[in-house]
Amino acid sequence: MTYESLLIDAENKGLRVKEKKLKYNLKGLYKNSKILIDKSIETNVERKCILVEEIGHHETSFGNIIDDNDINNRKQELRARRWGNERLVKLKDFINAYNNGVRNKYELAEYLEVTDEFLAETINHYKRKYGTYYELDNYLIYFEPNLGILKLI
Structure with missing residues (x-):
């Protein structure tokens, strides 16, 4: 957007x-x-x-x-x-970014076209809302200790 x-x-x-x-x-x-x-x-x-x-x-x-x-x-x-x-920033956006080769928060902020600060607030929001991780579409989205994506088999 x-x-x-x-x-x-x-x-x-x-x-x-x-x-x-x-x-x-x-x-x-x-x-x-x-x-x-x-x-x-x-x-x-x-x-x-x-x-x-x-x-x-x-x-x-x-x-x-x-x-x-x-x-x-x-x-x-x-x-x-x-x-x-x-x-x-939808949860699905984290998965799409991962699948498009984004591997760190700076690349992610650029990919999502948001500021680094906004991205950090968003990750913290999802961490408070869902806890350490959230499962979506055969992926685990980890919010802690750092944002990470794991594809499930």
Whole structure:
């Protein structure tokens, strides 16, 4: 999924997306069906990772969650991030990458067109959700100690 296709998806959900210089080191912001992406972000890969989380807020959050001292706000932030993780990186993508010769996390981030940070968060999300490994289509996807794929016979 590209940044452009994600923009179309946002538009289809009735969201308006605008790039604008943001303050306070914010990279993205969602409010009332409007998404702002920091204009200073240099790559579409990073824009895509920010945009998917902001769409996740539209899909999963409610109210003003700016105050990150509030535990409920942090939970909503995490829920939106996890939604975005699963939206951009499916478990099957790990298997496809393996079958296409991808052998390390840097190659994987490039293959999936996500940032290294987004990939690390996604792997941690799946590890929390499924534990050490997950079996899918005759493959074991290991999340710990490092991401790995094992084809079952």
